[in-house]
Amino acid sequence: MPPLAYFLYWPWARFFFVGVLIAATLAAQAQPMQGLPVLCGQEVFHWIVQKHYPQLHQAFEATFEACRANAALGFSQERSPYVIPVVFHVVWKNPEENLHDSILINQIDVLNEDYNRQNADTNNLRSIFRHVAGNARIRFELHEIRRVKTNANFQFNLLSGELLTNLKNSAQGGSNAKDPSRYLNIWICRIQPLMIFGIPAGQILGFAFPPNNLPNWPANSGAPSPGQDGVVLDFRTVGRNNPNPMPNPIGGGNLTIRGRTATHEIGHYLGLRHIWGDGDFLGTNNCNQSDGIDDTPFANSQSQFDCNKNRNTCLKIEPFYGSDMPDLVENFMDYSSESCVNMFTRGQVNLMHAVLQGPRKQLVQSSSNLDLGSQPMSHPMFYPNPTEGSSFWVSIPPEWLPCQLSIWSIDGRLAVERSFALLSDREEWLRESLESTNLRSGWYVARFQKDNRCWTTSLCVLK
Numbered sequence: 001m002p003p004l005a006y007f008l009y010w011p012w013a014r015f016f017f018v019g020v021l022i023a024a025t026l027a028a029q030a031q032p033m034q035g036l037p038v039l040c041g042q043e044v045f046h047w048i049v050q051k052h053y054p055q056l057h058q059a060f061e062a063t064f065e066a067c068r069a070n071a072a073l074g075f076s077q078e079r080s081p082y083v084i085p086v087v088f089h090v091v092w093k094n095p096e097e098n099l100h101d102s103i104l105i106n107q108i109d110v111l112n113e114d115y116n117r118q119n120a121d122t123n124n125l126r127s128i129f130r131h132v133a134g135n136a137r138i139r140f141e142l143h144e145i146r147r148v149k150t151n152a153n154f155q156f157n158l159l160s161g162e163l164l165t166n167l168k169n170s171a172q173g174g175s176n177a178k179d180p181s182r183y184l185n186i187w188i189c190r191i192q193p194l195m196i197f198g199i200p201a202g203q204i205l206g207f208a209f210p211p212n213n214l215p216n217w218p219a220n221s222g223a224p225s226p227g228q229d230g231v232v233l234d235f236r237t238v239g240r241n242n243p244n245p246m247p248n249p250i251g252g253g254n255l256t257i258r259g260r261t262a263t264h265e266i267g268h269y270l271g272l273r274h275i276w277g278d279g280d281f282l283g284t285n286n287c288n289q290s291d292g293i294d295d296t297p298f299a300n301s302q303s304q305f306d307c308n309k310n311r312n313t314c315l316k317i318e319p320f321y322g323s324d325m326p327d328l329v330e331n332f333m334d335y336s337s338e339s340c341v342n343m344f345t346r347g348q349v350n351l352m353h354a355v356l357q358g359p360r361k362q363l364v365q366s367s368s369n370l371d372l373g374s375q376p377m378s379h380p381m382f383y384p385n386p387t388e389g390s391s392f393w394v395s396i397p398p399e400w401l402p403c404q405l406s407i408w409s410i411d412g413r414l415a416v417e418r419s420f421a422l423l424s425d426r427e428e429w430l431r432e433s434l435e436s437t438n439l440r441s442g443w444y445v446a447r448f449q450k451d452n453r454c455w456t457t458s459l460c461v462l463k
């Protein structure tokens with residue numbers, strides 16, 4: 001295999017360790033690159049963490065184990081929905097990087113489909129895996145869009161351990177995070193090609209930190225600052241309606257982009273690893289290196305931006321399945337093409353829920369997450385619910401006034417928005433009739449917000 005192909009097809013982590021040889025070979029041949037490997041930045045994260053933040057890596061391992069233990073204790077999928085508010089930071093230099101609102105809204109739609117198993121391609125999942133497909137029941141709510149025009153470049157530096165800190169710093173041409181414990185911050189920019197010894201060596205599509213600021217982390221873990229917590233996406237990967245092409249690393253045109261880099265990176269953000277367990281990180285394929293999830297079959301390396309359903313990189317009996325299984329290339333946490341991936345497993349959903357019950361507890365604005373001991377005993381409610389007529393009642397206890405109500409359809413559209421003022425009699429419940437003639441039949445998520453407290457409940461409309 002010629003060095004260039006070798007370079008393209010091997011996972012990035014190996015690139016670095018064999019990079020000197022390859023760089024020398026490339027320089028000697030002086031041939032233009034035919035294309036660049038395209039990566040999720042998680043490998044970069046792993047490598048930099050191992051090199052520069054060894055204690056952080058240990059802490060992450062401990063957290064991962066703790067989350068798994070929580071999942072084993074039975075945080076069930078029925079406790080959802082979890083609602084996560086999203087802040088987009090569009091940090092742009094050239095006009096095409098300043099993505100239109102419609103692209104950002106479309107990205108939210110994609111996330112709400114993928115994280116509620118409402119994506120249109122669920123039927124592409126092979127039947128042998130249908131029983132392990134999970135519905136994460138996580139909803140993403142667009143909270144704010146911040147736009148920053150910049151002159152800065154955003155470039156990973158592997159030698160110094162640079163993780164695009166300038167992107168997240170207003171003083172350096174980026175955009176400061178909004179309270180990362182309560183908001184999912186997503187930075188969108190042009191990520192410069194990865195350079196090794198001055199040679200373009202890859203293109204990172206996105207990057208995310210796993211759970212941060214955890215109670216079981218050592219105090220002196222040397223972690224990156226909380227202001228770096230969140231997800232970074234290259235602007236060409238955002239949304240299904242993005243007009244900016246991303247070249248295919250293997251040639252033959254452009255990658256199919258369906259907004260699923262965000263689905264993948266948020267998976268990392270919620271504690272998931274790649275399904276192959278990053279077992280080949282140091283160049284040793286390893287079928288024993290698990291992602292920690294029982295129902296993702298063993299794999300020793302990642303897919304190659306394709307959809308090879310014959311792929312079976314570990315010929316061994318899977319304890320969960322009782323037989324050898326092919327690689328689960330339809331999983332969002334593989335490197336298959338975006339037109340191939342369509343599912344999380346139930347085990348992955350359990351882990352994400354454990355993270356949302358644990359280290360990222362403050363993030364979710366959900367009734368499933370309320371600490372009942374510190375919340376008022378009464379909550380806003382709808383009646384009748386389900387509602388069948390042309391109107392329904394909302395009833396709000398005095399301790400929840402004044403407040404804002406927003407009601408979202410399951411496909412992410414804001415259906416109702418109302419404010420309710422304090423009543424003159426501060427002991428009294430507020431009761432008000434709301435029109436439902438414009439609400440289509442279906443299930444809605446309603447959120448009451450008072451100051452920084454939220455109450456999330458559901459409304460069912462029957463027509």
Ligand SMILES: [Zn+2]
Pocket residue numbers: 040041042043264268274
């Ligand atoms: Zn990844």
